[in-house]
Amino acid sequence: MYKILEKLNKINIESKKISLTKEEKSSVRNILISYSKKSPYYSGIISSRRLFDFVFLSNKKVLISAFIILILILGTGTSYAAEGSLPGDMLYPIKVNVNEQIAHLTSFTSESKAKLNTKIIKKRLEEADRLASKGKLNEVTKDKIVKGLEKASVGLDKDLLELIDKKDFKNISELNSILKISLDNHKKSLEEKAEEKNIKKDDIDFILEKINEKSEKNNRVKEDLDSFEEESGFLEDIDYEDEEKEIRELEINNFEIEKEISGLERDKRITEEEMLKINREDIRKQLKNTP
């Protein structure tokens, strides 16, 4: 028996030598920090494998960038450091490859994905504008802007298709309007700045071409939505949804009122009982005083 116990204890000693490597432990730790911060409430859709693959299988540059940005998020609260960067800046790859990738991974619904891609398109246009203002719009920075615009645009088209499948016309219409305003404003602004700052025609044309492409697509979506609205009157459906929401709110209010009434009734009972108790004590005292 003693020998067996000795052998079993040996397992304990030997097994203690097995552990995660420092690198493994720190990688998983970073994933968990990001996961716990980005998903305070569980949506049930995220794939842990996706996060794992993102950190472990992406190239070295992305991995290093990921660590840098995580340290920034954790330590100094300057997580927005990269957010203000422009193409050609040192932090720009972190903004595009890390911040935006993490945002993509934590966008679970078609609605949030579409909103994110719209936001990214707006960001790229703002970056082009700022570069033009600073006279830094050249062949290299222009390529980065155009590539970013193309990528987000493809993503947005895919998201919009999913929203159409879900018949979420309200969001499509809203995003379309936001994008239209942004595209029109930045087109105008870029054309003006191109003249002011003597930017090479080729560099600005390329971006304007992309803006025009997107605007045309946007207009087509708007036309489709308008014709669909005429045919099926989807806005009526939306009103109907609002009505349902209102009814639910009223139901909640009723429930709250009922709760309050039952509380008042309880208080009344307690007061009555206390009064009774006081009366009894008074009677007892009077009886004692009676000779």
Added chain:
Amino acid sequence: METVNTNESFIKAYDEYSDAIFRHCFFKLSNREQAKDVVQDVFMKTWDYISRKGEVQNIKAFLYHVANNLIIDQYRKRKFDSSIEEMKEVGIDIVSNGHKDSFNFSEIRNILEIIEKLEPIYKDVLIFRYVDDLSPKEIAEILDESENVISVRLNRGIKKVREFFKE
């Protein structure tokens, strides 16, 4: 019992228990990569639970509990045979990860082979006791059994191991 209810306490629990959970998964799955994946999933699922319910009161027991469920899922995914054969390659696996461990498999090989042959109820408690170094009380909390039941299983498990040795 250690309560976890914030990001900070969750990460602290990871720092404290990740190696122990990894070791437990590694001995039950006999595969380093799978064990590593399970560890990550264990902590993610735990965080999901904390974010939904607000807190976990006994984090150590909870982590082992989640790990056990995920290990069962892994068993279902693959045909779990000749795990000891796989275990024999463990040393090579560890070195290939650039982590030279002094883990001496030959020292404990015989006894692990025997534990592997036991019924799951005995195998589980022996692993909890001798690999994870948990007390019968802690094992009872994880397996949702009484401490007495666990002590009986441990004694019977040890007895069975001894019988195998006699053979």
